[in-house]
Amino acid sequence: MNQPSPDLAAYHRQQAEWSAPDPALGGARRAALRVPLDYRRPGERDIEIGVARHEATGRRHGVLMIGPGDDLGNSGLSLLSALLGSLPGELVEAYDIVGFDHRFMGASTPIFCDLEPAERFWVFHHPESFDAEVRYQATVAAKCSAGSLDLLAHANSRNICRDMDVIRGVLAADRIDYLGYSYGTYLGAVYGEMFGAHLNRAVLDAICSPDWVWRGLFTDFPPNGERALNRWCRWAATEHATYRLGSTGADVRARYDAVLAAVDRGDEVTLMGFPLDRTLARLIPVGILNSEKAYPVLADIVRHLRTGADLDADSVDFLARMFGQPKEESGTVAQLAILAGDAPWPRSPALYEQDMLKAAEEFPWTGAALNGIKAPAFWPVPPAEPATRLGTEAGGGSYLLVAADEDMSTPWVAARRMHEVLGDRSTFVAVADTAHHRVFPFYGNVRLNELVTDFLLTGRTPGPDHVCPNPDRLLEPVASGPGMTGAGG
């Protein structure tokens, strides 16, 4: 069962040198593992993968691998550290919990280039004009690939999954359990397809659609973004007495749109003295809307932008967290390389221009940014291999799929699509009336946390299409909305 190909045996047999427990990683021990840069040529050139392991504090049940990054390009080691402070105690007792930074970022042979601050936001970069955007995105691709293509040509999800299997081998685990969020959900699905015999149970939370790889990730966002923004507007209207942003959702939206219009006109609009450009004026709300728990922060910010009123301490903290620890530059580089490296993107500027104009009309908030031309259109190398076909006979592992029905970034329909593709190997759990990206365990839905813990430890699954209600529901559901109920769940 646990027999790697002879070429890879040496990698699986390597002895990890574990550090002393690192308090910055919740007491996990670090190690650096060697993996082949190119799995078609093992033994030629190696790269390093930074891993960390927190040993089971009680009776050891097995290995729980944490998928790297909640958002692609974010540090898997940071996520491990966050989880060690949040996971139910039974899991920390039972599992060696292992996290890693995926190749080319963080602790794993990171790649740096000299991106300007504004160039780090290429994903949500809001076009000033199509021509200017071509220039901007081509420059990001040129900078990120300059000098590192010998490495970055091997950045893709399949190679990250091969790295995961080396980690598994080094840990001498025949089978692993897995927990992945957002981009990590895709890795969990690909790993099960490639190494199904070595995957026991996997929890995927905040699920990417298998159809997205990867331009679809961008073009699916604008309608979900509008929906999420309008949901916040409805909430802010209920808080009109506090924030004075309007007493209907439409009033609130008009006030936020007025702020955007001012920014887009070039008026000076500052947040805590920091001038907002057309990208940040959208990106900051996007970041906030990933959790309804932060709704008051956005209301406070819009009030501040409109009236100059001081920000609440909570908002200042939130913004400090958001900007105090920007995504590592290597994360931005690796993210681009992977998004471009899993499947080819269209390259025709004319096609993107058409898409941009149409989406800007239809989804004014983020349509132009996300349907317009993107750096992968200029990536200098094609994918090294075809993207993984998920849900084939070759795959293995049993999956628990978790989706918050109002999640903006990974919408409920994307998770349903993954369920459809994985079929009988997956059980679907919806978390109702919840706008939150990554619900387990972070949102604090007790029923969901019990379900997931039980699944990991015993393999027990709830019945098909189980719904966890949200006892702390923030908003009355909108009957006609296209969310869970509307989409046929």
Add this chain to the structure above:
Amino acid sequence: MSAAPGARPVTDAPSPAAPIRWTQAPDGSQRARVPVPVDHRDPDGPTIDIAVARHPAGERGVRLGALVVAPDDPGSSGIALAGALVKALPPAVTARFDVIGFDHRFSGESAPLQWGLDQREIFWVFHQSESFAAEVRFQAEIAAKAAERSLAVLPHITTRNIARDIDVIRRGLGEERICLLGHNYGSYVAAVYCQLFGDRADRVILDSVLSPDWVWRGLFGNFARNCEAALRRWCAVTARPAGPLGDTPEQVRDAFEEVLSKAGAGGIMLPGVPVPLDDQFLRVLAMMMLSSRRSHPALADVVRSARTGAPLQAATQQLIGSMFAVPRDASTAAAQMAILCGDAAWPRALEEYESASEEASGFMGRALLGVKAGAFWPVQPLEPPTVFGPTGAGGVLLVQAEQDMFTAAVGATQMRRLLGERARLVMVRGMTEHRIFPFAGHAGVTAVAEEFLTTGRLPDADLTLDGEGTREP
């Protein structure tokens, strides 16, 4: 990454390819299709057929071997070139050699590329837009077509692979060694062959020689400077008292620029030419007419006619007609682009092109130094460009006109220096001709080349010949 074969010893050569089966063509030549692997690292992988033509040696008793002709431009038909050559080569050469031509991989009759390039895109090399941003879009759109239609094969369309195909042809011919003749880009192909398969190369002639330093963005900048220098020479010779364009070179230049801006502002109609000429077309026309002294008067005639509306001289009309008689084919342009953008990686930083085109001078500078499809090429070279040094070839004769506008003489001197002792350079002083042997009919060059091909003897030292002896048409 890939193992680049060096000059390999004869004993280590791959097993001989299946013998080529020839069919008789109506023109007396023979034709065949020779399968070659798309990826030479994977000899058992997918193949394409290379179209090959053979013009058998005229006299059986004196046959020396095969003279393989390399295509003279990326994308251009080597079969057509070989057909033209057998008519022009000295009889002593055609008597002794089978002359072999081929359409290089992914061009002509050898799996040509179909990218759907339109008329403007076909002339991508000389294209310029009203703004840098517009040119970025124009060139990126072409690269997108390449990616959409040919992504899988693009990395394999390189000069080094063309050289490897030549060696497959050599084996199919059953020849231990081959002689080679390459003009312009063909000089580079033949020189690369010598680096990869030196022991298999016997007598090699490189005519109108490209410098390895130009591969390939450098070629564009070099060419822009050569065009401008040629234009200045033309201004100097065209200026004369009471001449139609002025009596000083400056006045002639002003007349040229006036016509160019008129063309840019909406096109000019030349009497007898059915379509209006825009500035891009006019630049290409001027470039072609500047390349040979023989067509210098025609350029003066074009400028005169464009300014005054007076009819073109019959000879000028005829020349323009012959220049554009064969419309440039979209698949030729695609193959040309695949090689020029694929042999070596182009810079990707757009600032580099923007500042180069802003600083560019001369009438071709902005067009040639601006951004090109290579900046958006969807693949990277699988191996570095060829490094040149002495080879195992029997001998290399380089032939170069001192004032060749297309391939500046510095290319030949550079290649001569790199190839070392078994190479000799024949430089023709004052000559503007591109592709000398045998086309220019220069008696001195023909004698040296004929002697070399038939006996293997190179001149004792590099030679400089004067331009006289050129056959006038």
